[in-house]
Amino acid sequence: MQHTEEIVLQVRQKILACADTLSVSQSLSFFKEGEAPQKIHGVKKTADVNRIAKDSFKEIKNRPKNDVFDCCEALFASGYMEEMTVACKWAEMLHKQYEPADFCFFERWLDNYVDNWATCDNLCPHAIGTFVMKFPEYVSHLKIWAKSTNRWMRRGAAVTLIIPARKGLFLDDILEIAEILLLDKDDLVQKGYGWMLKAASMSEIFVKGTDEQKKEHLNAVFDFVMKHKAIMPRTALRYAIEKMPDELKKKAMKK
Numbered sequence: 001m002q003h004t005e006e007i008v009l010q011v012r013q014k015i016l017a018c019a020d021t022l023s024v025s026q027s028l029s030f031f032k033e034g035e036a037p038q039k040i041h042g043v044k045k046t047a048d049v050n051r052i053a054k055d056s057f058k059e060i061k062n063r064p065k066n067d068v069f070d071c072c073e074a075l076f077a078s079g080y081m082e083e084m085t086v087a088c089k090w091a092e093m094l095h096k097q098y099e100p101a102d103f104c105f106f107e108r109w110l111d112n113y114v115d116n117w118a119t120c121d122n123l124c125p126h127a128i129g130t131f132v133m134k135f136p137e138y139v140s141h142l143k144i145w146a147k148s149t150n151r152w153m154r155r156g157a158a159v160t161l162i163i164p165a166r167k168g169l170f171l172d173d174i175l176e177i178a179e180i181l182l183l184d185k186d187d188l189v190q191k192g193y194g195w196m197l198k199a200a201s202m203s204e205i206f207v208k209g210t211d212e213q214k215k216e217h218l219n220a221v222f223d224f225v226m227k228h229k230a231i232m233p234r235t236a237l238r239y240a241i242e243k244m245p246d247e248l249k250k251k252a253m254k255k
Contacts (some may be wrong), residue, residue, distance in 0.1 A: 004067070008074045008083075011056050015041050015082045018048045037081040037116040049082045053089035060090075065097045069105050076113035084113065088122035095130045103138055106131060111147075114152045117188050122162040133164050147179040154181060155192035165199035171217055174194045175224055176201050187235050194239025196234060197221050202243050218244065224251050 019042040032036070043049050060068055069091055075087035091106070106128045114120050132138050145157035157177055164170050174196055181193040201221040225232065225240055229252060241252045 024038040030235040039079040053086040056164035124156040125162040158192040158196040168203040197240035
C-alpha cells in the first residue's frame with residue numbers, strides 16, 4: 001500500500017504536467033491585490049485539476065477514510081492552490097462516510113491552510129456544507145467562526161450554508177450569522193454573507209411547497225435587509241438582493 005507521501009507526490013506530478021509559468025500570472029489575475037494564494041502551480045483550467053482529483057481518487061477510494069484525510073492534510077499543507085483543490089474534492093467525495101469527529105479536520109484545514117477565496121469556496125459550500133446538513137448540530141460552530149479574527153473562517157461561516165440555504169434549510173441560523181457579520185469591514189466576508197442571504201432568498205426555486213411557503217425565506221431575507229440597510233455594507237446588500245423581484249430590489253436600494 002502506498003504511503004501518504006507517495007500519493008501526494010503522484011498528484012503533484014499530474015498537476016505539474018498541466019502547469020506552465022504563463023498560467024501562474026493568468027490565475028493570479030482572478031484575485032485582487034493582497035487576496036491571492038501564496039502558491040500556485042499554474043494550471044490554466046480548473047477542469048484539469050478537477051479531473052486529476054477525480055481520477056486520483058479512484059486509486060485511493062478503498063482506503064480507510066482517515067488515510068484519505070491524512071492525504072488531504074498533506075495536500076493542504078503544501079500551500080499550493082491546485083493541491084488544496086484536490087484535497088477539497090477528495091473530502092467531498094467521502095461524504096457518505098462522514099461522522100461527527102470529522103469536523104475537526106475541516107475546521108483545522110480552514111483555519112490553518114486556506115489563504116484565498118477560491119479554496120475557501122471549494123471547501124466550505126461542498127464538503128463542510130454537506131457535513132452540516134448531515135449533522136445540523138454543528139451549525140452552532142459556524143457562529144463561532146463568524147467571530148474569528150481569521151477572514152477565511154468568517155467567510156467560511158457564511159459560504160458553508162450556501163447549498164443548505166438553497167434547500168430551504170437553517171433560515172434562522174443564516175439570519176443570525178448574517179447579523180454577526182453585518183458590519184464586517186472585509187469585503188470578501190461581506191460578499192460571503194451577502195451570497196448566503198441571496199441563496200436563502202432563492203430557496204423558492206429549489207424547494208417544493210405552496211406559493212406562501214416558497215416566499216417565506218425570500219420575505220425573511222428582504223425583511224432582514226430592510227431592517228439593516230442603513231448600516232449594511234452596500235457590497236453585502238447588493239449580493240443579498242441580486243435575485244429578488246425588481247420591486248423588492250428597488251425598495252431595498254432606495255435611500
